[in-house]
Amino acid sequence: MKLTMRTIITLIILITIALPILAVDDNEYIGKKNAAIAKAKEGDGFINATPPDYQNAAIAYENALDRFKDLLADANPADSLQLQIDVLIKNLSVTNRSAGNFEEALDFLDQRLAKTPEDESLYLQKFLILKEDLGKEAVGVKMLEEYLTTHTNVRMATQIANYYYFRAKDYKSAVVWFEYIQVNNPELDANFYKNIISAYKKIKNYTKVIELSKEYLTINPPESDVVKTYKSIGSAYKSQKDSKNTLIWYEKYLEKKQDPKVALYVCNQYYKKKSNDKTIKYANMVIAKNSKKLVAYFLRGVAKFNKGDKEGAKADFMIAKEDPKYGVHAQKFLDSMK
Numbered sequence: 001m002k003l004t005m006r007t008i009i010t011l012i013i014l015i016t017i018a019l020p021i022l023a024v025d026d027n028e029y030i031g032k033k034n035a036a037i038a039k040a041k042e043g044d045g046f047i048n049a050t051p052p053d054y055q056n057a058a059i060a061y062e063n064a065l066d067r068f069k070d071l072l073a074d075a076n077p078a079d080s081l082q083l084q085i086d087v088l089i090k091n092l093s094v095t096n097r098s099a100g101n102f103e104e105a106l107d108f109l110d111q112r113l114a115k116t117p118e119d120e121s122l123y124l125q126k127f128l129i130l131k132e133d134l135g136k137e138a139v140g141v142k143m144l145e146e147y148l149t150t151h152t153n154v155r156m157a158t159q160i161a162n163y164y165y166f167r168a169k170d171y172k173s174a175v176v177w178f179e180y181i182q183v184n185n186p187e188l189d190a191n192f193y194k195n196i197i198s199a200y201k202k203i204k205n206y207t208k209v210i211e212l213s214k215e216y217l218t219i220n221p222p223e224s225d226v227v228k229t230y231k232s233i234g235s236a237y238k239s240q241k242d243s244k245n246t247l248i249w250y251e252k253y254l255e256k257k258q259d260p261k262v263a264l265y266v267c268n269q270y271y272k273k274k275s276n277d278k279t280i281k282y283a284n285m286v287i288a289k290n291s292k293k294l295v296a297y298f299l300r301g302v303a304k305f306n307k308g309d310k311e312g313a314k315a316d317f318m319i320a321k322e323d324p325k326y327g328v329h330a331q332k333f334l335d336s337m338k
Helices: 002-017 028-048 054-074 081-099 102-115 120-133 137-148 154-167 171-184 190-202 206-217 223-239 243-256 260-272 276-289 294-306 310-320 327-336
Strands: none
Touching (some): 028 054, 154 171, 243 260, 294 310, 310 327
């Protein structure tokens, strides 16, 4: 930001330097104008110093501004006083921020907005001062929200959405602005999808989580995100108690990553369905990743028992009988095979 501000100041300096001091004569108006221009050049000198002296530059520019304003009533319509006043106000809005005079910088930005109320960049400059320099991000957000009641600006909406999501933790409000961005931005990136999907999760709108997660997959995200999204969709269906679709997406996820917790859920679902081969497949996955998960031995043992593999079932039940919950059931199977 400092580099950007210095660039802006440099552009303004070229305007003030380009104004020659008029030849001094007995005309009082010309003498006062020369004095005003000299003050503006003095401000330029402070800016060009090494290091720049923003505080004294702001003082000099404001002195020049006051002098030019005093001359307006007597100015020739063909004169350039108003142009120079506008340049100095712009210069002061930037220089004061560099000098740490944040409230003054806001005041000069307001003066610029009074003349060019449609200049969106000025609202964003005010927002950055409120957020970064004064710690008043919430005030800046309200300002941007008011502006967006009559204008469309995705960049501003992004600032608002990020505030509500990351700082205020107001996920309902964040969703409102993420939706605004979705409607008004034809090029949605991966970060947008991650944020809006996460916000919908926070407010438990799993229908939108599923919808947007599937949409995200269509933009060819990185493979690591694809894997996470498969799991996210499965979990959203699980929250909706849609076991059929939960299994579909969890199995897609497990094809990419062997997650013992998810594998155990899938294993248990197929156990309930009496799908022995699938039960064994996912029990094997659980045990391969977490051999201490004794319930997986029990589920696999039952599936093997159902398939007629008594020896395999017995081996699993011998391990599973140590499980505090399923051990008693494993023992019953063992007793039945004596």
